[in-house]
Amino acid sequence: MMQQRHKMNMQVAVRRLGSAGGVLSVCHGPKIHTVLRRLSAKAQSPRPILSVAPIRALVDEKFKVSVENLPPAAPVTVHSLHQSEDQDCWEAYGHYISDHRGTVSVSEDLSFGGTYSGKEPMGLLWSMRPVPGSRFGLRLRKMDVCAPMLVNITVFSGHEGFREHAPLASVVTERWHVAPGVQRVEVTIEGMRGTLFIPPGLGAFPGVIDIWGGGGGLPEYRAALLASHGYATMALENFALDDLKGKNLDLNYFEMALDKLKNHPQVISDRVGVVGLSLGAIFLLYLTAESPTFKPQCCISICGSNILSNDGTLNGFYNSMFRNINKSRLDENNSLIWQDVGLEMLCDPTSLVDVGKINCPLLLVSGTDDQSWPTPKFADLMAQMMRSAGKEHLVTTLAYPDAGHLIEPPFSPHFRATAFKVGGNNKKVIMLWGGHTKPHADAQEDSWTKILTFLKQHLYSSH
Amino acid sequence: MDENQHPVKLSVHPSRGLVDEKFTVLVQNVPPGFQLTVHALHQCNSSHIWEAFGHYTADATGTVNVGEDPSLGGTYSGVEQMGLLWSLRPVPGSRPGLRMHKLNVQTPMEVTVSVFRGHQTEGFKDQGPLVSVVVERWYMAPGVCRIPVTEGGLTATLFLPPGPGPFPGILDLWGSEIQLLEYRAALLASHGFASLALDYMFHKMTSGKMVDYQYIEEAYRVLQQHPQVHSTRIAVLGFSLGTSVILNLTAYSEVVKPRCAVCISGSHVQPVDGSFNQVISFYEANQKKIRYNEKNEVICRDLVLPIPTDPKLKVDVGRIQCPLLLIAGEDDQSWPAHESAMDMKEMMERAGNSHLLTVLSYPNTGHLIEPPYGPHRATTIDHHRNVALWGGQMVPHCIAQEDAWKKTLVFLRENLHKTCAASVSKL
Numbered sequence: 001m002m003q004q005r006h007k008m009n010m011q012v013a014v015r016r017l018g019s020a021g022g023v024l025s026v027c028h029g030p031k032i033h034t035v036l037r038r039l040s041a042k043a044q045s046p047r048p049i050l051s052v053a054p055i056r057a058l059v060d061e062k063f064k065v066s067v068e069n070l071p072p073a074a075p076v077t078v079h080s081l082h083q084s085e086d087q088d089c090w091e092a093y094g095h096y097i098s099d100h101r102g103t104v105s106v107s108e109d110l111s112f113g114g115t116y117s118g119k120e121p122m123g124l125l126w127s128m129r130p131v132p133g134s135r136f137g138l139r140l141r142k143m144d145v146c147a148p149m150l151v152n153i154t155v156f157s158g159h160e161g162f163r164e165h166a167p168l169a170s171v172v173t174e175r176w177h178v179a180p181g182v183q184r185v186e187v188t189i190e191g192m193r194g195t196l197f198i199p200p201g202l203g204a205f206p207g208v209i210d211i212w213g214g215g216g217g218l219p220e221y222r223a224a225l226l227a228s229h230g231y232a233t234m235a236l237e238n239f240a241l242d243d244l245k246g247k248n249l250d251l252n253y254f255e256m257a258l259d260k261l262k263n264h265p266q267v268i269s270d271r272v273g274v275v276g277l278s279l280g281a282i283f284l285l286y287l288t289a290e291s292p293t294f295k296p297q298c299c300i301s302i303c304g305s306n307i308l309s310n311d312g313t314l315n316g317f318y319n320s321m322f323r324n325i326n327k328s329r330l331d332e333n334n335s336l337i338w339q340d341v342g343l344e345m346l347c348d349p350t351s352l353v354d355v356g357k358i359n360c361p362l363l364l365v366s367g368t369d370d371q372s373w374p375t376p377k378f379a380d381l382m383a384q385m386m387r388s389a390g391k392e393h394l395v396t397t398l399a400y401p402d403a404g405h406l407i408e409p410p411f412s413p414h415f416r417a418t419a420f421k422v423g424g425n426n427k428k429v430i431m432l433w434g435g436h437t438k439p440h441a442d443a444q445e446d447s448w449t450k451i452l453t454f455l456k457q458h459l460y461s462s463h
Numbered sequence: 464m465d466e467n468q469h470p471v472k473l474s475v476h477p478s479r480g481l482v483d484e485k486f487t488v489l490v491q492n493v494p495p496g497f498q499l500t501v502h503a504l505h506q507c508n509s510s511h512i513w514e515a516f517g518h519y520t521a522d523a524t525g526t527v528n529v530g531e532d533p534s535l536g537g538t539y540s541g542v543e544q545m546g547l548l549w550s551l552r553p554v555p556g557s558r559p560g561l562r563m564h565k566l567n568v569q570t571p572m573e574v575t576v577s578v579f580r581g582h583q584t585e586g587f588k589d590q591g592p593l594v595s596v597v598v599e600r601w602y603m604a605p606g607v608c609r610i611p612v613t614e615g616g617l618t619a620t621l622f623l624p625p626g627p628g629p630f631p632g633i634l635d636l637w638g639s640e641i642q643l644l645e646y647r648a649a650l651l652a653s654h655g656f657a658s659l660a661l662d663y664m665f666h667k668m669t670s671g672k673m674v675d676y677q678y679i680e681e682a683y684r685v686l687q688q689h690p691q692v693h694s695t696r697i698a699v700l701g702f703s704l705g706t707s708v709i710l711n712l713t714a715y716s717e718v719v720k721p722r723c724a725v726c727i728s729g730s731h732v733q734p735v736d737g738s739f740n741q742v743i744s745f746y747e748a749n750q751k752k753i754r755y756n757e758k759n760e761v762i763c764r765d766l767v768l769p770i771p772t773d774p775k776l777k778v779d780v781g782r783i784q785c786p787l788l789l790i791a792g793e794d795d796q797s798w799p800a801h802e803s804a805m806d807m808k809e810m811m812e813r814a815g816n817s818h819l820l821t822v823l824s825y826p827n828t829g830h831l832i833e834p835p836y837g838p839h840r841a842t843t844i845d846h847h848r849n850v851a852l853w854g855g856q857m858v859p860h861c862i863a864q865e866d867a868w869k870k871t872l873v874f875l876r877e878n879l880h881k882t883c884a885a886s887v888s889k890l
Contacts, residue, residue: 051655053484054480055604055653056477056599056605069881148605168627169627171625172606179596179597180479181575181595200597201592230470456472460472460491461492
């Protein structure tokens with residue numbers, strides 16, 4: 001019954017915003033004119049002026065949201081709404097009070113509450129969460145990176161109960177993963193998929209290999225964004241965790257991918273780095289340390305670990321990681337926590353890669369509230385190994401307080417727990433990734449800046 | 464590419480901007496003191512190629528910031544953040560007298576910005592640049608709707624901003640262009656105004672006879688009655704011949720009662736008793752006053768000079784009851800906009816309504832005062848191969864465009880958005 005009411009509330013929320021002419025559907029038709037004629041007769045008072053600049057931006061660019069022409073000291077709510085490719089609705093909002101000139105500046109003023117509070121220029125994006133009544137465990141990821149993410153920014157009067165009021169003004173802003181002119185090229189390596197994003201122009205460009213985690217598939221959005229920053233970036237399909245078990249395949253596919261990228265006519269072969277998250281980082285750390293042919297200019301591990309596969313096969317990784325699967329536990333919401341499974345490995349050197357063998361700059365990013373794997377402890381251990389090998393100058397660790405496992409490009413929402421496939425047969429559990437929204441958002445913003453400067457330092461500048 | 468050199472980094476922010484937004488062009492990772500050319504290339508809808516470029520020397524950190532560093536030469540010089548756009552000109556070998564108009568406003572203008580080694584002035588297409596990016600410049604913000612309008616026999620296009628209306632409205636009239644230009648109305652909609660771009664020249668083109676004033680009044684009525692337009696918050700905006708229409712209707716029409724009016728590069732001189740067609744005939748009758756300079760360029764400004772004293776030959780601007788913004792280029796060779804503005808000021812002072820008047824008169828500025836950062840054209844050649852002289856010098860004209868647009872938006876906002884003094888509305 002509650003679920004029904006929540007669902008209806010969600011539908012009303014979306015319809016209200018939709019019928020007022022904003023949102024994502026085509027904005028005119030006879031029914032809408034009738035609704036608006038009634039609104040028009042009532043509302044001859046001046047409208048607030050809402051502006052977002054830039055109105056079209058890359059997803060890692062900041063915007064300035066401001067409202068003018070309000071009465072002075074007026075309580076208003078600035079609201080954001082996005083309908084994902086999966087048709088789920090995500091929203092965020094902040095409560096503001098206009099100044100004596102009748103202006104609200106989201107970049108400069110304090111939010112008094114909502115999904116974020118305080119002075120947060122980008123809170124309308126990073127604090128987004130599924131609208132009331134949505135399914136549990138959702139994750140927001142852009143799969144078609146050639147089209148922008150559309151976000152409606154709307155201003156309402158009032159704070160509590162703002163949804164009951166008609167919207168005062170609304171704009172649509174576009175958030176892009178690709179800059180104009182970036183090319184997207186599908187590639188296959190040993191039957192596995194990859195997508196290469198090439199910056200505009202003739203090149204040649206520094207290159208990056210980009211690998212995601214154990215959810216499998218081929219998310220392209222970070223690679224597209226890196227290409228927008230001037231790197232020919234190849235996103236590689238990764239294996240799902242489930243697929244590792246029993247597989248005798250080695251990581252040759254990744255080695256071939258690095259070679260293919262280095263030999264691409266538009267790539268500068270001695271300026272290619274690698275970046276990976278979670279399982280992707282595990283593979284990259286292993287290869288960079290152990291493989292005689294896998295030699296990137298620099299390596300970025302986001303929430304990775306130096307896990308060893310003793311026979312170099314995927315099955316070997318699986319065995320190392322899940323030897324202590326009995327240590328997994330559930331939290332009060334029945335979300336799965338694997339942190340302790342990983343903790344056991346730290347005591348067993350036979351299951352760890354000696355990253356002291358790595359000879360290139362290494363950036364280790366982790367979150368101290370990572371509940372899925374003890375990645376900050378692994379990062380500390382890896383840094384220690386590098387120090388012992390006399391390579392302290394090569395390693396940088398960034399352990400972000402209260403950030404979780406899924407450290408993504410900036411301003412994307414935080415996901416503390418999401419549905420994740422595990423245990424075969426397409427079974428999904430809710431995996432606890434950890435992190436608290438505000439510190440996690442700060443970690444995403446800061447780590448991305450540092451990732452970009454790290455890549456620029458090692459791939460664009462002298463080496 | 465030279466293997467010993469680091470790859471050059473170029474970024475333009477925002478990479479997708481509105482046409483009136485500034486951008487930052489940053490070149491990094493070149494050796495300190497490196498000489499380079501930043502180049503912009505645009506292929507216009509009619510497939511003509513335009514280019515602009517500036518010569519720079521990198522600082523000690525190996526960086527060039529176009530908004531902060533001086534261009535030492537090229538199509539613009541000095542510190543000019545937007546010089547790569549407003550100094551665009553057709554590449555050598557192009558047909559003379561081209562004018563840049565974006566006809567399809569639903570797609571962006573694409574500009575390729577590149578960095579070349581050294582201070583180059585020609586041969587760009589034969590060399591490979593060190594690095595390139597693509598920049599989009601949009602007339603339409605996301606969510607702006609473009610709606611062709613044929614109601615009431617009109618040929619017009621309405622642009623509606625996104626969001627819950629109703630919106631203040633603007634009736635947008637160009638001059639004697641042969642096709643409907645939508646880009647200013649699209650841009651105004653991107654600033655929150657429901658804007659109707661009206662084509663009134665088609666009738667003259669096809670039948671030889673101009674539409675009558677009722678046609679324009681009908682457009683005003685259609686805009687006013689649109690459910691997403693504030694019926695009492697409408698402005699009229701005219702350019703060139705459009706100014707003649709706007710001034711006449713604002714002074715005399717029972718239907719056109721705008722909250723404010725903007726008149727760009729035009730004049731109030733016209734026979735006021737009679738039809739619009741008679742106004743056109745009046746101008747045509749004065750064609751003997753058209754001059755040709757030594758380059759055989761047509762100068763039309765004398766058509767309505769000297770400003771007559773006969774009240775039947777100029778709009779009685781003393782009758783106007785709403786704020787009026789006049790924008791004039793002092794080097795306008797097509798219409799005597801500055802002289803007309805001065806005469807209108809005098810008339811309004813005598814009539815006691817000059818408190819409504821704002822005049823923006825720009826030195827060394829020509830006729831074609833358009834939204835900012837578009838290139839300046841002192842002359843163009845029309846479809847009859849007439850070479851029209853518009854006047855103005857590039858740098859002051861482009862400064863004027865930027866300033867006039869900013870002030871136009873403020874004027875429109877002040878007059879169309881402000882609260883009525885009589886009531887304090889609570890949200």
